[in-house]
Amino acid sequence: MSKYSLKICHLYPDLLNLYGDRGNILALSYRAGLRDIDTEIVALSMGQSFEKDQYDIVFFGGGQDAEQKMIRRDLVTVKGEAVKEAVEEGMVFLCICGGYQMMGHYYQEQDGEKIDCLGALNVYTEARKQRFIGNTEYRCELPINDPIIYGFENHSGRTYLGDNVRPLAKVVYGKGNNGEDGTEGAVYKNVIASYSHGSLLPKNPELCDYILTLALKRRFGEDFTLKPADNQFEEIARKEFDSCKK
Amino acid sequence: MRSFRVGFALIIAGGIRLSLRLLGKGATALPGKIAVKIAPRFIREMASGCDIITVTGTNGKTTTTHMISESLRKSGYYVATNVSGANLSSGIATTFAQELRPVRRAVSKGLKPVYVLEIDEAAFAKVAGDLSPKVCVVTNLFRDQLDRFGELLYTRDCIEKGLDMTDALILLNADDSMIAALRKNRESRTEFYGVDERSMTRNNVTDTVASRALPASSDAEYCLSCKRKYEYGARSFGHFGTYSCSSCGDTRQEPQQSVYFDPTKSSSDPGLPLVFQGKDYSVEGVLPIPGSHNIYNAAAAFAACTSFGKIIGDPKLSPIQVAAALSEVQPAFGRMEKIRVGDKSFCILLVKNPVGLDRALSMVASASDADGMYLLLNSNIADGTDVSWIWDVDFESKTMPDKLYVSGERFGDMLLRLIYSGVDTNQLRYASMSEAFVLFEEALSACEPGKCLYVLPNYTSMLALRKFLVGKYRLKDFWR
């Protein structure tokens, strides 16, 4: 047993299991393991309440429309207040695509119908006919050494950021939040949200380490530092991706 | 009577095909594409009066089509079928154009012609009506190339639309809740095939979350109509099993034709005994092509052949004879075929989506002759440009061979997938796509005598690999 361990909450893993978002959890767990930090993964699905003092990192991925509809109701009515409080208290969240949208105020369908979402993030999303699909490259605004993040986006929602919410990154290649303002993703307190599948964290190890560090500092004190890790294979993957992404 | 326009289209298509062949190219789509441009009713007119069986669904189309075709050939039919992968309307039109004369010749020799066509799910909505098939087989619905289709339910809508354009007998996979739901409003012309419940794993093991890994979840855990989580009595793999919804009562339908096998025996090794069962018969056979997913393909092919026989009134397509013919089917080139090179062999398993890769990894893990596994990942349009799906596959629970090789245009992604699953990096060799064939030779020469190198490419990396192998080992070409 290592003296350090993190608990990762995976929201609705049985419903949001598309586009390889599961890779983000594998990456968090793998890279924590490289530093002898244990990780425990807790699956939390429909009807189960969110124990906000239990987790260090919460992962919220994306899925298909039919499944996201089921989840929105559960998120708002069963887990709602506890998740919002956790966000305000600085719990670390990683939200991808559908998870990102559902953390916002609402999702407006193409026919104009507005579906209430959690409202933990001051953003809203409007669906459009044209789907943004393709490889992406962004310049991350968070303080990480190599700011280029790579991913794959696949969404018809256009997300717009409100006050107090910063973009995660600037678009270099791809569409990002809405294809209009050159922003991608969102950051609010310790919530990091993005449209990047890919999976995001395996190919962006610095962002992965940044998230781990946020959680570790919160749990074990501000002076906690993450040991450096050998990234040679991640670098190979990044180079390979860069050369064939278009 | 064929219209002038279709006659003209045939001449042009024939000319294009000939020129492409002279240039040494496989003419599997272009002739048909042009023919349909010239005569929009091309497929409808050509298909008129023909006996046609269609196969659609996300996985297993090619193998099921192959199994049906071979079984019918052994039963005295002349079978016209499309080349693997040429399953859009262009490929189907090409098949009709090029089979015109061979079919005529076969008829003059007294053979009965039948068309067995694999059809892409999206294309099915458009061409099924033109074909007016006798039998439509639907294999399954798994995530596949979502960046092309957007959503799984969209894919199902396409199949649904196509079915409604025909009055064919519909053969559905009883164990796939998403596919079985297609029976609704079509009950009178729907039958089911599936795996015998006794051959499935009982569902008494709940998912255990390993400390570092997490189980991959399946595509259809919840009832589509009332969103309640399905309960399973037994499971075969993925979301296949005896599901039931406690809220609306939706439940797995008892298949009219099912396949039984001993669940303690490995389906990875050749010759798994099968029992084909119907209401008033039970006949023995063997699984002609290894792999648990091929049990479903065999069940589908068996149901297709016997049902077709009933419809056209051919006593030769009895359960006993179909089972015998099906048991002798050989794998198609480059699909599960073990190819001997000197004192060792290699075997190519096409993997293009999560469940396909999951099945292939399981198969390699339980193959007693595996000495090396070579994964190739490309991301061209035909592959799906999104490679994220490799993270949905449960590598963590599989035992991998000691020697692992990775290539393809996206080898970096696959490399990370393996490493993050806990593979020791010393076991890994990798190369970019331009060096993929050198790596193949290296892998083959490192393979022990008597053993087999398992090669798992996705679609376009498989095409490239085949081309190389055809030249290198003088193997027969994959287009006819």
Ligand SMILES: [Zn+2]
């Ligand atoms: Zn139900």
